[in-house]
Amino acid sequence: MKKLIGAILIILLWNACKFNSGDKKTLPIYGERRPVSKIVNGQTVVDTVYQTIPPFKYINQYGDSISEKNLAGKIYVADFFFTSCPSICPVMQRNMLTVYNTFKDAGDVKILSYTIDPKYDSVKVLKKYADKLGINGNMWWLLQGKKDATYELASNSYLVSVRADNTVPGGYVHQGYFVLVDKQKRVRGAYDGTNPQQVATLIEDIKTLKADTAANN
């Protein structure tokens, strides 16, 4: 009888573990991909190379120069805004504050808000905007750079998943997307930044990415 109970308990535990592993969420990887062959331990293996966010150089609200090097080993959320935007940006930034407050002490999560109006949004204007939002420290950077470069970065790199899902070309940069980028600089999701439910999903997905990274280290 004892043996039977023991066997049932083992089966139950195994099933519970199996259920958990099957339920584990994996985020998609967006953008172009190509197979590459490489030799590992004398054997040829095929690996996949994914599209990544290319190098960039911007200035943040403190006047510091920010490049992809400052994002090494970080998960980050990117969005596009401008300080004088009267419509969707205030809603977006209010929702982004939830992301900020959830992960501001995490250490490995950052937020990059690129201005698409760099002529007006100087370092001084960005700092004032940051103060008004109540953000400080280096978790959330408001970035100023060349307008052309920002549109190119947005269209060709950050918004790859959005572009793939739409038949009409262009016009996505000012649609309030929050883009999730992993530690390998790959796009893992795009969320409607004006929709609190989608922002809640983004927060859950950041937790999934964090757990993935922890498991892979």
Added chain:
Amino acid sequence: MKKISIALLTAFVLSGCGEKKAEQKAILGDVLKVHEKVMSDDEQLTKNKMQLDTLIKENKLPKLDSAKLLSSKLAAADSVMDKWMHDFEPDQTKKSAADAITYMTEQRKQIMAIDSQLSAAVKESNLYLLKVKSK
């Protein structure tokens, strides 16, 4: 009787205020809607301007007059849009309802004119770029 008259007058004034606020909100809604469209077109404007400026810089075409003219038209449309955006004040609560409606109506007129100017410049440059690319 006096009390009833005052109550009626207050109700009348309040309902008038409510109507004016709703009108103001509706015009603001129109302004923001057009502004969103202009912002979306501005993305195409930036891309087209980049392509035109590359053509001008490369200097491989026999004539660059059209490219230069279109690039300056795009720059002008972008500039008026920028100016409007920075000057626009959506919060009109400090003004009287009538003044706020006058302001919003004028802004609607301005942003619609900017929309026309920007759309025309983008369309014209789209056609030119298509023609140059097909050659």
